[in-house]
Amino acid sequence: MKIYGVAILAACYFAGLIIGELLGSLFGVKGNLGGVGFAMLFFILLTDWMNKKNKITDEYAAGISFWTSLYIPIVIAMASIQNVNAAINSGAVALVSGTVATVLSFVLIRFLISLLKQEGE
Amino acid sequence: MDAVYQMFLKNGFVLSFLVVGVIMLVTQFISQKILRNKIPGVALAIALGLILASFGGKTGIADIPLFSGMALLGGSMLRDFAIVSTAYGASMVEIKKAGWVGVISLFVGVFFNFIVGVAFAILFGYSNPGDIATLASGTCTFIVGPITGNAVGASSEIITLSIAAGVVKVLIVSVATPLFKRLIGIESKTSAMVFGGVMGTVSGVSAALASINPKLVPYGALTATFYTGIAAILCPSVFYPILKWILMA
Numbered sequence: 001m002k003i004y005g006v007a008i009l010a011a012c013y014f015a016g017l018i019i020g021e022l023l024g025s026l027f028g029v030k031g032n033l034g035g036v037g038f039a040m041l042f043f044i045l046l047t048d049w050m051n052k053k054n055k056i057t058d059e060y061a062a063g064i065s066f067w068t069s070l071y072i073p074i075v076i077a078m079a080s081i082q083n084v085n086a087a088i089n090s091g092a093v094a095l096v097s098g099t100v101a102t103v104l105s106f107v108l109i110r111f112l113i114s115l116l117k118q119e120g121e
Numbered sequence: 122m123d124a125v126y127q128m129f130l131k132n133g134f135v136l137s138f139l140v141v142g143v144i145m146l147v148t149q150f151i152s153q154k155i156l157r158n159k160i161p162g163v164a165l166a167i168a169l170g171l172i173l174a175s176f177g178g179k180t181g182i183a184d185i186p187l188f189s190g191m192a193l194l195g196g197s198m199l200r201d202f203a204i205v206s207t208a209y210g211a212s213m214v215e216i217k218k219a220g221w222v223g224v225i226s227l228f229v230g231v232f233f234n235f236i237v238g239v240a241f242a243i244l245f246g247y248s249n250p251g252d253i254a255t256l257a258s259g260t261c262t263f264i265v266g267p268i269t270g271n272a273v274g275a276s277s278e279i280i281t282l283s284i285a286a287g288v289v290k291v292l293i294v295s296v297a298t299p300l301f302k303r304l305i306g307i308e309s310k311t312s313a314m315v316f317g318g319v320m321g322t323v324s325g326v327s328a329a330l331a332s333i334n335p336k337l338v339p340y341g342a343l344t345a346t347f348y349t350g351i352a353a354i355l356c357p358s359v360f361y362p363i364l365k366w367i368l369m370a
Contacts, residue, residue, distance in 0.1 A: 009206050009209075013201070013202055023350070024353075027353075028358070029272075029353050029354060033350035034346055034347045034349065034351070036204055037344075039205045040211070040342070041208075043205050043206075043208045044209075044213055047210075048213065067202065067206035068206045068207050071204070071207055071327075072163055072166075073194070074194060074195060074199050074200050075167065075195075075324075076144055076163075076170045077141050077170070077195030078170075078196075079166075079167045079171045079174065079295065080171070080173045080183075080195060081180050081182060081183045081191050081192050082174045082291065082292075083174075083178070083180070083181065083288060084171055084181060084292070086178075086284070087292065088175075092245065093241060093247075093282060094282045094283075094286040095285075095289055096241055097237060097238050097240075097242065097256065097257075097286050098285070098286040098289030098290045099289060099293060101237040101260045101286075101290065102293045102294060102297075103293075104233070105234065106297075106298075108230070108233060109305055109306075110306055112225075112229075112315045113312045114306065116311055
């Protein structure tokens, strides 16, 4: 049953979001703190464990991979619902700080990745 | 005619599948036949999505009633659900391998982006610590701008500006990363984790990795979601008090 795979995915999704909500109220922040990240970790650990016990059938996996394959279309839809006009027209401070922070982050990423490569050698 | 329009209107979510399908068909064709695979089709599709968004307002093309279904397909619920699904088959070994670099890149990334945001807010003449912290939080990632803004009682104009700074980041990350992937060095799963950790924006990072190599998506998305979480804690509760203390001294 494909729905079992999707249901496992949904269960991990909520388990992660619950942790995120708890962390949010713990730190007094309105919002979910890293819930999706925890959901991903739960999902990796659970499916890995189930795979080892041969509990995951091809059917389960097909249910999960349907959602994985929807990921790119969802990202494209996400792009189409951004407030692009506000981002472009709202004022120079947003445009400049967003741009400079992003460009400098690229430089920082390049630096950290090169550190990583040295570490590996 | 009106009956047909009403039918599309009633089935907005289903229509969104058709719309995205057509967007991908057109951009794959342009990518393969006209640009000879120089720019990935997904990157073009995302760029086209952003162009379409400019025809609407606050929620992009979903502001047009006919395309309101795009808001559900592209909204945070399905996005996050699909992101978690990409973790299937991701290797815990790879994640642990990136362990310390991953964690360091998270904190460095949040701090670094906040500082840049603060510098430009001051440069543009803002002097209220709450306004500066809100703008800087938006520079980290657009979800955190309103979180800090509400915590420090910033005006809605400042909050909108902070969101705009974050959206600018999403736009640049989505479109520029695939073009400069060699220069930046995003090849492995570990480098994808560093990328997500420093850049932070879940939308931008996952869009960029989807066009570079879909296999890298879970690794970048994982650190990016933790970035958002850490920024939501640090910006209003740690960075803002420190900033206030420095500016008042």
